[in-house]
Amino acid sequence: xxxxxxxxxxxxxxxxxxxxxxxxxxxxxxxxxxxxxxxxxxxxxxxxxxxxxxxxxxxxxxxxxxxxxxxxxxxxxxxxxxxxxxxxxxxxxxxxxxxxxxxxxxxxxxxxxxxxxxxxxxxxxxxxxxxxxxxxxxxxxxxxxxxxxxxxxxxxxxxxxxxxxxxxxxxxxxxxxxxxxxxxxxxxxxxxxxxxxxxxxxxxxxxxxxxxxxxxxxxxxxxxxxxxxxxxxxxxxxxxxxxxxxxxxxxxxxxxxxxxx
Ligand code: NAD
Numbered sequence: 451x452x453x454x455x456x457x458x459x460x461x462x463x464x465x466x467x468x469x470x471x472x473x474x475x476x477x478x479x480x481x482x483x484x485x486x487x488x489x490x491x492x493x494x495x496x497x498x499x500x501x502x503x504x505x506x507x508x509x510x511x512x513x514x515x516x517x518x519x520x521x522x523x524x525x526x527x528x529x530x531x532x533x534x535x536x537x538x539x540x541x542x543x544x545x546x547x548x549x550x551x552x553x554x555x556x557x558x559x560x561x562x563x564x565x566x567x568x569x570x571x572x573x574x575x576x577x578x579x580x581x582x583x584x585x586x587x588x589x590x591x592x593x594x595x596x597x598x599x600x601x602x603x604x605x606x607x608x609x610x611x612x613x614x615x616x617x618x619x620x621x622x623x624x625x626x627x628x629x630x631x632x633x634x635x636x637x638x639x640x641x642x643x644x645x646x647x648x649x650x651x652x653x654x655x656x657x658x659x660x661x662x663x664x665x666x667x668x669x670x671x672x673x674x675x676x677x678x679x680x681x682x683x684x685x686x687x688x689x690x691x692x693x694x695x696x697x698x699x700x701x702x703x704x705x706x707x708x709x710x711x
Contacts, residue, residue, distance in 0.1 A: 452691055454479030457532040459525065461515055461572065462542025464488040464496065466641030467591055470679020471539050471686045476500045478687050481507040483528040485515070486542060507532065515542050515568040516560060525575035534583060537690055538576045540569040540613075541591040545643055547602045547650070558605045565609035566616070573620050577629065586629035587690045590617050591682070594637045594708040596701060600670070614701045621699030630698040632689050637705030638667055640676040673706030 458475040462468040464486030476482050482500055484493070493510055500508045509531050513524045529535045543565045546557040569590050580586025595603060596610035614633050621631040638644060644666075651662045667674045685704055688694055703709055 451477075451479035452687070453537070455481075456536035457481045457483070457528060457534045458537035458539065459483040459528045459535060459576075460485070460539040460541055461521075461524070461568070462486045463539075464493055466643060467636065467639055467679045467682050468539070468541040469496065470681075470683040471541060471589075471591075472496075472500065472683075474680065474683025474687050475537060475539075475690070476504040476506045476508070478690070479504070479506060480537060481532050482509075483524075483531065484508065484510040485513065485524055487512065515572075516563045518563075518567070518571070521568045521571035522575040525572060525579070529579055535576055535579045536583065536585060537587045537589070538572055538580075539589045539591065539686060540572050542568065543591065543609075543643070545603070545606050545647070547647065549602055550604045553604055561605035562609050562612075565606065566612040569613050570616055573616070573631070577620070577624060580629045581624070581627050584628055586624075586627075588617075588620065588629065588631040589686050589689055590631070590633045592617070592633040592635045592701060594635050594670070594703065594705045596633060596635050597703070597709045617701070618699045625698060628695075630689065630695065632697060632699070633701045634682060634685055634689075635701050635703045635705060635709070636677050636682055637671050637703075637708040638676050639679060639682065641679065644676075667706075671706035671708050672711065675706060677704050677706065 458480040460472045463472040463484045497508045513520045592613040593610040595607045596614040599607045617633040648662045
């Protein structure tokens with residue numbers, strides 16, 4: 451177990467990619483601070499499962515990261531609860547799909563606040579703690595949309611390109627502090643965020659969800675399969691390993707060939 455005794459904060463970990471990453475880090479022995487929204491009983495169940503499956507300490511904080519003081523508060527709460535903060539995974543994110551000419555300002559503001567500003571604020575709060583400890587790993591969950599664009603996703607694509615840029619800047623600044631900063635750029639992952647898009651498409655076209663899943667994959671990925679949240683968790687564990695100590699400032703694709711084209 452490579453992370454026994456270390457503390458990992460995974461934002462947006464009540465669902466999807468974040469939950470997969472929390473499982474993978476806990477399986478390596480990390481104590482986990484969960485964050486995100488959802489049914490209180492379901493979240494208590496996630497806490498219990500992680501703690502009993504992996505023998506780690508698990509807490510949960512429901513702070514809203516869209517508020518400007520949210521990420522700093524969450525980093526501080528994690529540090530004071532566990533006594534350290536070794537791994538920060540900035541994962542919480544939302545989506546809205548509409549053409550630029552009708553894209554609502556409120557949706558733009560919300561996506562930039564959560565998908566980009568919260569990543570910056572989380573890193574800003576975590577870096578001094580990690581420097582003080584002499585070790586740290588920051589993993590920002592960007593997207594294939596951090597590297598290339600798709601229509602109707604102006605705020606998301608802008609935010610994710612921003613995350614890749616911010617990752618590189620932070621990586622350079624802490625390059626000799628035993629801290630690495632990387633961005634994971636997934637292609638399609640079957641999570642509630644994508645299920646929503648599939649339902650929307652199925653409503654519009656009248657096709658069923660299975661047909662829409664195939665169509666969605668075929669539009670972007672040479673490989674016609676979804677990446678699993680567990681696979682992203684495994685990649686996060688690798689980035690925390692000693693073997694990855696010189697991997698920094700990198701946008702790492704896990705996308706079925708999406709950006710290879
Ligand atoms: P999801 O909807 O399953 O999970 C999002 C998580 O963020 C949930 O835990 C939710 O409660 C939390 N969250 C939402 N608003 C929040 C807020 N204001 N404050 C705190 N937490 C909040 O989505 P997902 O697909 O697992 O996405 C996770 C990350 O992965 C996102 O950054 C997304 O952009 C990225 N990503 C997803 C895919 C994909 O295909 N699903 C592909 C590339 C990148």
